[in-house]
Amino acid sequence: NILQKFNCLPPSIEPTATGHIIEQIEIIKEILDNGYAYVKNGSVYFDVIKFNETHDYGKLSGRQLEDMIANTRELTAQSEKKNAQDFALWKKAEPQHIMRWPSPWGDGFPGWHLECTAMSTKYLGEQFDIHGGGMDLKFPHHECEIAQSEASNGKNPVNYWLHANMLTLNGKKMSKSDGNNIFPAQIFTGDSPFLTKGFSPAVARFFVMQAHYRSVLDFSNEALLASEKGFSRLMEAVGLMDSLKASRSTSIDIAGWKQACYDAMNDDFNSPILIAQLFEAVKFIHHIKDGSAQVSESDLEDFKQSVRAFVFDILGLEDVTAAAEANTDKLNGALELLIQLRKEARANKDFATSDQIRDELQKLGIQLKDGREGTTYTISG
Numbered sequence: 001n002i003l004q005k006f007n008c009l010p011p012s013i014e015p016t017a018t019g020h021i022i023e024q025i026e027i028i029k030e031i032l033d034n035g036y037a038y039v040k041n042g043s044v045y046f047d048v049i050k051f052n053e054t055h056d057y058g059k060l061s062g063r064q065l066e067d068m069i070a071n072t073r074e075l076t077a078q079s080e081k082k083n084a085q086d087f088a089l090w091k092k093a094e095p096q097h098i099m100r101w102p103s104p105w106g107d108g109f110p111g112w113h114l115e116c117t118a119m120s121t122k123y124l125g126e127q128f129d130i131h132g133g134g135m136d137l138k139f140p141h142h143e144c145e146i147a148q149s150e151a152s153n154g155k156n157p158v159n160y161w162l163h164a165n166m167l168t169l170n171g172k173k174m175s176k177s178d179g180n181n182i183f184p185a186q187i188f189t190g191d192s193p194f195l196t197k198g199f200s201p202a203v204a205r206f207f208v209m210q211a212h213y214r215s216v217l218d219f220s221n222e223a224l225l226a227s228e229k230g231f232s233r234l235m236e237a238v239g240l241m242d243s244l245k246a247s248r249s250t251s252i253d254i255a256g257w258k259q260a261c262y263d264a265m266n267d268d269f270n271s272p273i274l275i276a277q278l279f280e281a282v283k284f285i286h287h288i289k290d291g292s293a294q295v296s297e298s299d300l301e302d303f304k305q306s307v308r309a310f311v312f313d314i315l316g317l318e319d320v321t322a323a324a325e326a327n328t329d330k331l332n333g334a335l336e337l338l339i340q341l342r343k344e345a346r347a348n349k350d351f352a353t354s355d356q357i358r359d360e361l362q363k364l365g366i367q368l369k370d371g372r373e374g375t376t377y378t379i380s381g
Helices: 017-033 048-054 065-070 114-124 135-153 184-189 201-209 221-243 254-266 271-290 297-314 320-347 351-363
Strands: 037-040 043-046 087-092 108-110 128-134 158-164 167-169 217-219 366-371 374-379
Touching (some): 017 108, 087 135, 114 135, 128 135, 184 201, 201 271, 217 221, 221 297, 254 271, 320 366
Parallel strands (some): 128 158, 167 217
């Protein structure tokens, strides 16, 4: 799948909202019992003003409830609510509504925010460290998640909120209706009017991490080409490390460089600063290689391990050059096996199998050539 191509680890569990209706109903019961919700005509609403008397609704987004109330227009569609700011925990299903489940308040379906609280509480506990999501979800979605948790179990659910910013395309907001959009698979194939060629998933990942996750990232062909050059420089230098020779002493500040890398990641996962430090490491590698800098054996080992840790383990990059070489070795091994099988088929006068191997390989762009020294092959494309 696409996430695996980007070298992302799969989640341990992928729960669905519809698989956790019972848990959502139980949380609503707790919120009602604690006095922070009310039932109206088969629906259940969260009482934001009542909640704000003892809690701080708006603390994540920095919004003041008084300002929200002052800027709210009265809408007839909200007549069921006590306050315009209240949000649905459970909505009564009209007869034509397809998704519906039985509940103590009648047939209906959960509100938008409730599913996240139910599933995170079940699998991560009442309190957990990190919650991700887009910046557009900070209010009201994540604000309401906090309120639901505090109203049901009295605990602030999340220690750290990581809100990612938007991805634009050629300086404009992505929009499918305007044709200003691109799919991840098109990045790899280059099959897009916005790209002149395809790019490896590793290059695309490297491009994304050259911007801080809280910053707007503008996607363009030129930006990917620049990232590809930088990525190649980095991987070329990493490939040189095993050939570096140690000296008796060290003339560059390896410890300071290493600390700067940790400082970057400790600064709200500042990947652009870490990447800048990795290009400082590229300079170090070339200076050590040409003899203009010296590193002791222990410092060199520490340096090499640290570079690999930050490049491969922390940033999660993959050396596509090494991967391509490994794939080439596998292909060569497979072809040698097919050539041997074809040779045995010919020796047994099984020319049908022999010709099939030759013809099928030819369709794949692999040309076999028989000669005195044996069978050789050329790969086109």
